[in-house]
């Protein structure tokens with residue numbers, strides 16, 4: 226199926242997560258059922274300044290599937306220059322993403338992320354200019370203070386050439402707290418058929434079905450990917466045993482160690498640990514032990530225990 230200008234095998238996507246959706250994580254989720262993944266948001270200012278750490282975020286591998294490279298900037302020209310660097314450095318991606326959703330002060334104080342929600346003309350200009358680089362453009366926004374404003378904002382993006390608009394149903398001032406509003410997402414999906422993806426509180430297969438039943442083109446799994454890394458497969462009716470899940474996570478930890486180094490691999494394994502330990506006897510203590518473990522071998526050993 227074709228969604229947002231990209232040929233995809235399904236409607237479930239791994240959302241962009243800063244500091245998390247690095248190469249080994251994207252590979253893992255692509256191999257476990259995500260039809261598309263995102264990089265973490267990448268600073269165009271950093272790309273233009275030849276910042277090596279920012280360049281690292283553009284690393285992709287042959288094992289990855291369809292990928293959206295998500296950029297952030299506070300100005301259209303900076304965005305386009307950053308996009309050009311991304312194309313030169315990393316040819317293998319399917320679409321550009323623009324972050325108009327991040328509410329964190331270190332991003333918004335410079336006028337990027339959700340600060341752009343207050344500047345519809347800039348949002349349209351950014352979309353139009355980035356589109357001129359020739360790839361589909363996916364824009365991620367948040368709910369604005371009222372529904373009309375949100376509808377008009379999305380309409381402006383689509384009229385400017387956005388191929389997909391992902392809306393997170395929390396306002397920027399809610400950050401990541403409270404419940405994501407689904408009614409505005411349903412309204413957008415009705416108003417702009419085939420253009421809208423959903424984000425917010427996707428924790429179970431029922432949440433995915435709820436968004437799809439509203440007519441959303443795609444659903445982004447964010448924090449839920451860590452509380453259940455096998456949700457993509459379970460949505461397709463494929464269920465793994467506990468031992469199989471541990472085996473998959475052990476393979477992931479080896480690959481993450483190889484690509485990102487032991488420390489980062491351990492941090493990621495700690496994020497995954499709760500998903501395995503939550504139903505175990507003595508799970509609170511096992512989780513505590515997992516959180517303080519100091520090596521991959523130690524955390525794998527804890528995950529493999531059935532009780533204390």
Ligand SMILES: Cc1cc2nc3c(=O)[nH]c(=O)nc-3n(C[C@H](O)[C@H](O)[C@H](O)COP(=O)(O)O)c2cc1C
Nearest residue numbers: 240241242243265266365393424425426427447448
């Ligand atoms: C740690 C963290 C990092 C995030 N980084 C990004 C990002 O780089 N770009 C972006 O558009 N959204 C980012 N988000 C937002 C998520 O993609 C998603 O929209 C949000 O978490 C709501 O979904 P959820 O309630 O299912 O977690 C981030 C969220 C979290 C929790």
